Amino acid sequence: MTNERGSFLSTLERLDGQVAVVTGANSGLGFETACDLARLGARVILASRSTERNEMAVRTLVDRVPSARVEAASLDLASLASVEEFSDRLAGRVSSVDVLVNNAGVMAPPERLETKDGFELQFGVNHLGHFALTGRLKPLLETSPGGGIVIAVASLAAWKGRILFDDLQSRYRYVPFHAYDQSKLANLMFGMELSRRAMTEGWNLHSRIAHPGWARTQLIVNGLGSRTGNMLTRVTELGAHVAFRLLGQSAADGAEPFVYAAASPKARDGQYYGPTGAGERRGAPGLAVIPPSAQHPAIAKRLWEVSERLTDVGFD
Template sequence: MRRHELPRTHAAGRTYLVTGSTSGIGYFIAEQLARTGAHVILTARTAGKAELAQRAIRHSWPQAQLSTLSLDLADLSSVRAAAGHLATFADRLDGVVLNAGVLAQQTRRETVDGHELVYGTNHLGHFAFAAQIYPLLQNTLDSRIVTMSSYAARWATLDLTDLESSRAPYRGFATYKRSKLAQTIFAFELDRRLRRGQSSVSSLLAHPGGALDALSPKRPPMPVATTAQVLRARPLSLIAQGKDKAAWSAVRAVLDPQAHGGQLWGPRFLRSKGEPRQERPTAAMTDRVVAEQLWQLSEDATGVKWPSLSQPRRL
């Protein structure tokens, strides 16, 4: 692949789902996948946001094949309903990008189900959603689950006795980093379990590097950065990039035929910007003992158990 170039993939007939696809990096992941000819399912908490995202994608790519799915990852009943609804209109799922997320909060907040908001949304919501749509992925040959990690996860430490940041004082950015590390550990553990089960489904990871709205191209009728925000962001372009380019790592993990389960993809330059490349994970990301415990704790917290990952049925 040439520098700053997406995989040249024609994906007509395939179906991909992107969580958090109505804004930011998730929007550009969805747009870039739509340009391959694939059917792309956008998830949104509100119909208004879904409509804006669809209009924006079709403004730049009129041929886009799009559907929407109502999903609130901070509400496990919404997660369950979304998975059930997806099964009624999608007969295949070639890939899902677990991208949606809540950023660091100043004060501790909780989800509908009483979990700390950042951890509950970023990790538990995706854990439960992926488990409940897994049968559809399993029934589609060579499907992929791509988890959006973060560079911040490299500096996180996971405390299995306080996953939901219940101890005072509450530290928002530390909580965010732990949630992204939890997602990352889950994705590597999922890869190991899929391999043991000889499943054709693959679990990969990507991270966007440094991504700024103010460095991103305009996508009407989506909101745009102000002139002042663009001017302030220009010096940061040395180490950061627009969210359109930040989407490349996830798109490559989804589409590249040479990518495979257990890989982590991120920007080439300082892990912050540029063409995607494969990265080496930290020891904490691939700790198998912690992963086994986190998996069980996640099932207990969500009340969702993953189906068997072995003996895949194939279309």
């Protein structure tokens, strides 16, 4: 562990004995988040779809953090049945969940794909899967002393997002990055609405939101390469790749806002965290600017109600 990383972790609270669940944790931002949570003493559960990649991630994490208490669990956020099964299994293994990082994501597949429940893949995995997971884990989160902490992972892409209630599933018109932008705006609005409801209803949990800035991960590489079009479009893609290499930061640095939101004594419910450098693309974690499109409680309330109906998961 570098001195710089140790300096960052030294500003955070210890998580000894606590249980942390990280989705999409076998690579990229999720894996780096899991490493830092393990360094802080948490028992970390890597919740991802691929059993083989999960087992490899566990071995790699233990090599990197020899003191880690880490285990893997199968979770497919593209299946509401898998979300329910994961939650039921977890309830038999732990008495509470202290930290839940809703990190897993799908970015801009060139063709419209669907989850096993018939939702557009990005909206279904990035938003609805995490909405259902949080709802099903709510009893374990509320059992945590002081209340479990939920981290919704948004993106700078949320600035371009719109919640299209007349076509949430992109059935009438599918544009890869438009659907991705909508899903990340939904993540941000869900985190903010969860915080409002927790405070209003007296739920024993905390909700915060974070984004990684421009982090060089496989999700970004695959997403930027998923556009289809003419030569001009391909040149634009190449420019985006170069920009991310030059102006972006590592996955480890991109994960810092997630860990900060979960463990910093300065983190507050309902707040949004990200890199504090130019354009929030890179830099030390701190408060991020909330896009105007996310600051509409009526839209967030409607999105919540629609999500409850689509997933058949309630929070009360």
